[in-house]
Amino acid sequence: MYSSKSLFLLTTMLGTILTMSSNNWISMWMGVELNMLSFIPLMSKTKSKASAEASMIYFLVQSMSSMILMFSVLMMMNESTMNIIFNNILMMSLMIKLGAAPFHMWLPEMMSKISWNNCLLLMTWQKLAPLMMMSNVQINQKTLFMASILSAMIGAVGGLNQSSMRKLMAYSSINHLGWMISINKIQNNWLFYWTIYSIMNALICFTFNKYNIFFINQINMMNLTMTEKFGYITSMLSMGGLPPFIGFLPKWIVIQTLTQDKLYLIPITLIMMSMITLFFYMRTMTSMFLNNMAVNKWNFYNKMTIMPMLMIMFNLSLPMIMV
Numbered sequence: 616m617y618s619s620k621s622l623f624l625l626t627t628m629l630g631t632i633l634t635m636s637s638n639n640w641i642s643m644w645m646g647v648e649l650n651m652l653s654f655i656p657l658m659s660k661t662k663s664k665a666s667a668e669a670s671m672i673y674f675l676v677q678s679m680s681s682m683i684l685m686f687s688v689l690m691m692m693n694e695s696t697m698n699i700i701f702n703n704i705l706m707m708s709l710m711i712k713l714g715a716a717p718f719h720m721w722l723p724e725m726m727s728k729i730s731w732n733n734c735l736l737l738m739t740w741q742k743l744a745p746l747m748m749m750s751n752v753q754i755n756q757k758t759l760f761m762a763s764i765l766s767a768m769i770g771a772v773g774g775l776n777q778s779s780m781r782k783l784m785a786y787s788s789i790n791h792l793g794w795m796i797s798i799n800k801i802q803n804n805w806l807f808y809w810t811i812y813s814i815m816n817a818l819i820c821f822t823f824n825k826y827n828i829f830f831i832n833q834i835n836m837m838n839l840t841m842t843e844k845f846g847y848i849t850s851m852l853s854m855g856g857l858p859p860f861i862g863f864l865p866k867w868i869v870i871q872t873l874t875q876d877k878l879y880l881i882p883i884t885l886i887m888m889s890m891i892t893l894f895f896y897m898r899t900m901t902s903m904f905l906n907n908m909a910v911n912k913w914n915f916y917n918k919m920t921i922m923p924m925l926m927i928m929f930n931l932s933l934p935m936i937m938v
Contacts, residue, residue, distance in 0.1 A: 626653035627740070634744040640688040644681065647744055651677045654741065658733050669728035676721045680711035706754050712745040715762055715792050716769035723773065723785035731824035734781055738788040739813040746809065750799050759799060764884050767793030771891035778831050780823060783895060787854065790892050797881055798872050808865035815862055818926045819850050835902050846923030848900050849930035855893035859934040
């Protein structure tokens with residue numbers, strides 16, 4: 616079982632690396648297909664109806680976007696066609712692959728049916744290849760900014776009414792995707808954003824996986840030590856991009872990049888939407904850190920695990936560096 620899982624994980628990563636190192640559309644497409652066909656068996660490891668349904672959703676969405684991608688690439692090869700239109704169609708196919716708004720509906724639905732480890736892969740690694748492809752498309756900047764603002768807005772508003780933690784993290788991912796798309800043409804910056812976001816996401820998903828949390832009300836039932844609570848709180852505030860946590864750094868870079876280009880409306884919208892996401896992150900933890908008296912006495916003397924300390928150190932690394 617573990618050998619096949621390792622193999623599929625390896626080929627998932629190889630597919631992305633192939634896409635990122637390619638210099639033509641056909642080999643990029645091959646990398647994306649290899650990535651998709653390796654990720655599906657990883658999801659369907661658990662024999663349940665939900666994971667089978669999630670695999671089917673993922674397969675249909677990804678194969679449809681791949682067809683649109685190939686169609687637009689082949690049409691662009693023909694000199695007589697209007698390249699602007701097919702550039703936009705290509706951009707649309709990549710947005711479907713990413714789960715960016717307005718093509719986002721499959722992502723929260725699918726994430727609510729898979730394990731936390733697969734959720735983490737889907738929110739981080741699976742976004743790398745399409746984002747890299749997007750940075751190679753000669754796209755109109757207005758289209759890019761429209762996609763960015765729409766993703767930020769839908770990611771913020773969609774997460775407000777969620778009780779499922781997996782759906783909440785999916786909408787959070789859509790919101791962060793809006794930030795990444797807005798500076799997609801500046802490769803180093805979006806890659807830096809993606810790296811920080813992936814580490815924050817990994818710390819949170821590992822915590823949820825360890826305590827088997829799938830809904831907001833389960834967080835209050837966890838018998839956490841104060842260190843674990845503080846680790847979780849700093850991670851969530853960092854995810855919302857609140858200064859002085861590390862999650863603020865990539866957002867700071869995006870704001871700086873956009874304002875230097877005299878684009879003021881986009882960062883203002885992104886910041887306002889970030890405030891909404893911060894609200895639903897706060898909602899997941901307020902009752903937990905107000906319930907200090909519910910912590911059992913013997914819990915204080917537990918052997919401290921490394922995970923909460925790692926979370927605190929990583930999230931507070933920005934003010935530490937500044938000091």
